[in-house]
Amino acid sequence: MIPMGLSSDNLTFLVGNLERLRQMPETPALPAFSERAVNFLASLSRLLLRDKRGSVDVKSYAYWIRRASLETAAREGVFQNRLGRGVALHIAPSNVPVNFAVSMTSSLLAGNCTVVRVSAKPFPQVDLICEAINLLLDGECAGMRPYICVLRYEHSGEITQALSSMCDLRVIWGGDRTIETIRQAPLPPRAVELAFADRYSIAVIDTETYLEQNPEEIAKKFYTDTYYTDQNACSSPRLVVWLGDRIQEAREWFWGALGKIVQRDYHMQSIQAVDKYSAVCALGMSRPGVRYVPGDTLVVRAELDRLTADVMDYKCGGGCFFEYAARDLEEIVPVLTKRCQTVAVLGVDRERVRELVFSRGVRGVDRIVPLGGTMELSFTWDGFKMVESMSRYVYG
């Protein structure tokens, strides 16, 4: 059944067309990691890696979907009894250009007919990837044509409703407010939803280990974790917890080295200085024990005398950090709330963090990665195994 309200007047197709969209509810689902989907993605990878126009984010996406990487992912799970759910509707966020393709990738590997709504905001990355997809669908990967539509529409509850009513899976990116808005459109009874809410992340660094490393290299990694996405990705650490004895020394090296890279590579708008300073002041006003560290405004930071969950409510991005010197790893428990996504570690055994998560039964922490690895693409995200969550298991 194709709902009313979808027409070529209100939908702009970057990939696919209205006819294919209309056919989707009748299109057979594919098994997980189908040859067709894997071949398509591997070819897409090849095209994008070859394209000289591709920016770093496009390249790392392309690298992630190369054949070897897909084959590894296929081996790591049990997929033989898994089949696509049917039609998957993805609402991509407006400010991470490549995310739409990442979401689409898991969805295709799961075997779904995949509809992605991309932001109305134009991005060269989106155009580039769609151009490559179209090239493949018009040529060697024609068999995937029925399975992909990438479209845009002006915010309209009516269209979201129409698309939602034909889907078996809905994937919402873009945070709490977007989720709230999209959820006003009900889903059919059998449909499931993956919603990616606002999250925050933290870093835990052991000073002794840090001081043995090359500060510049660590700074580069931490820059990738944070400034590379304006420190506004869910996975960007906003709190740095120090462990060990030589905290003062480590701090100076760490922020000093980071500052140099930021100075060189980061373009900060003047209002961001005010935004960051305001965030620190707001936290400081809400409770005693916050100390703003004066200095340049490219790296704004504040030292805390204790960790409480509310600290993470003071969100800013663009290089605004809270710092805490802990005597013991256990002290991070208060910030491992359900909004906590990633713990990036340096010199701290990941197993120790995982043990803490399990022994305390905290609601947060979906991911523990080495410092510098928060931006890495993965088929596991926010606690979901993506391909598994987007497919169904046929028992028997």
Added chain:
Amino acid sequence: MIEDFHQLNPYSLEKAEKSRMLTEELKELTRFHRERCPEYANFLETVGYDETKVTAPADIPFFPVRLFKEFDLLSIGREEVFKTMTSSGTTGQRVSKIFVDQKTAMLQQKVMLRILGDFWGKGRLPMLVVDTPAVLKDRKSFTARGAAILGLQFAAWEMVFVLNDDMTLNVDKLREFTEKYQGKRFVIFGFTFLVWQHFYRELLRLNQSFDLSEAFLMTGGGWKKLESEAVSQEEFKRRLRETCGIRHFLDHYGMVEQTGTIYAECECGHLHASIYSDVIIRDHRDFFPLPAGKRGIIQVVSILPRSYPGHSLLTEDEGVILGEDDCPCGRKGKYIQILGRMKSAELRGCSDTYGAEFR
């Protein structure tokens, strides 16, 4: 003591003496608010305030003006609140709330009168307001436009609103007013955009002439909206001069958070700080004060706020100090130019800002 300032001409202090007097008064105010407003005390602790290190107004911590939107900040008991002023945020989200007691309200009026008196002479003048009386409807809570008008009300001999509720020009009122005060000084006050849209353009369309040659056209609210329609400040003045015969222009910069200490425009087109307030321009890269001629973030200090900690504020406007103590108009103190509101940041990252796209 603020009384010492009242003894002086509002533009009479030169750099060194002004700095000395302001610093003392601001230190005192900082102490005053720290004792009475717990959130402000926390703020001072956060930024590591140390009074013994203060040697100039620039050493007083600058408080982010937007935090008046997030906190109710009072240095008085709630029962002492005489009026609450609100400023409409540009993005239509949360509004600033400024709690004013009788004492601060009186100070604001007195200082505003002293400042304006320096431009249009002693005494109150009749005032034609290019706005609708509806803007003052809620007496307890005012918008920036309402607050600006109210701040001027006591400075007016008589206040006549020249726009109807639907923002059309009330030509009869205008005629009545100009006939009544023919040959006498009077004030026309309005936000720049309203003056342009609903006053100037209407007069142009009606093709009727009124004698406005003795009027002081006092404007506020900034030039952004007009500039977005490609009308510069110079163009605005030229057209109003040619079409309406206006000779005296008095633009000003001010904010609800520091009502009273406005920065008024002199005959040379410069906005002046009076002895009651000052401007520091800060570098966005390190918040260090910048010398004259350098563009940066505007910090304003004022010795009037007694009921809320608004005596030293980091605004979200950019500006530049044009000079100090040496304006050809003869007024001492800094004179500045406002370059407008800073653009809000567009960040990458996975959470959409306020889900704006789907609203």
